[in-house]
Amino acid sequence: MFPNQLTFYFNYRISGDTSGNFDHSKVLTLLDQQGRIVWRTEGLRQDPTAGINAAKQLGHF
Numbered sequence: 001m002f003p004n005q006l007t008f009y010f011n012y013r014i015s016g017d018t019s020g021n022f023d024h025s026k027v028l029t030l031l032d033q034q035g036r037i038v039w040r041t042e043g044l045r046q047d048p049t050a051g052i053n054a055a056k057q058l059g060h061f
Contacts, residue, residue: 030054 030039030051039054 030058032058 026044027040027042028051029037032038038058039051041048041051
């Protein structure tokens with residue numbers, strides 16, 4: 001997949017300004033082996049506990 005396809009699939013927002021800076025959404029998404037979303041969070045300063053537990057269940061830790 002290309003980056004623009006990934007941003008559409010995961011509902012991310014990326015935009016650039018005239019000075020070359022980028023603005024983007026703050027989203028973390030955890031996928032399983034088949035590419036299915038098993039956990040997602042949006043914004044800053046979110047509690048990571050559920051994401052860490054999901055990653056442990058997938059065997060990433």
